[in-house]
Amino acid sequence: MAGHALSRSERRSLTAIERTLRTDPRFRRVMTVGAELLPDGRGTPERRAEPEEPRSRLPGAVWASVVLSLVLLPLAAATSSPTLICAFAVSYAITLVGIGLLLRHWCGRCG
Known part of the structure; x- marks a missing residue:
C-alpha cells in the first residue's frame, strides 16, 4: 500500500475505532502490560522484575480443616460422644470461616 492515501x-472509520479503543479499559490494561516489555540487546522482550506476593497458608489450612471435619463427622455420629460432637462443631465452624476468607480473598483479586 505504499503511496496510497486513505x-x-x-x-x-479509523478515527472512530481509535476513539473507541481509547475509552476501553481492557484495551488500556493490555497496552500497559505490553509497555512493561523492554527489548534487550538481542531484540527479544524482557519482563521487568515484579515483586512476588507471599504465598498464603490459608488454602492449606482450609483443606486441613475440611479433612478434620470429614473425619470427625462419622466418628461423632457413630459414638454420640459429646466431646467428638463438640470437636466436629468447632472444626466445621472453622472450615466455614476459612472458606469465607478464601472466597473474599479470591473475589478481591477478580474485582
Whole structure:
C-alpha cells in the first residue's frame, strides 16, 4: 500500500475505532502490560522484575480443616460422644470461616 492515501470514509472509520479503543479499559490494561516489555540487546522482550506476593497458608489450612471435619463427622455420629460432637462443631465452624476468607480473598483479586 505504499503511496496510497486513505479515503475520507476510511479515515473516519479509523478515527472512530481509535476513539473507541481509547475509552476501553481492557484495551488500556493490555497496552500497559505490553509497555512493561523492554527489548534487550538481542531484540527479544524482557519482563521487568515484579515483586512476588507471599504465598498464603490459608488454602492449606482450609483443606486441613475440611479433612478434620470429614473425619470427625462419622466418628461423632457413630459414638454420640459429646466431646467428638463438640470437636466436629468447632472444626466445621472453622472450615466455614476459612472458606469465607478464601472466597473474599479470591473475589478481591477478580474485582
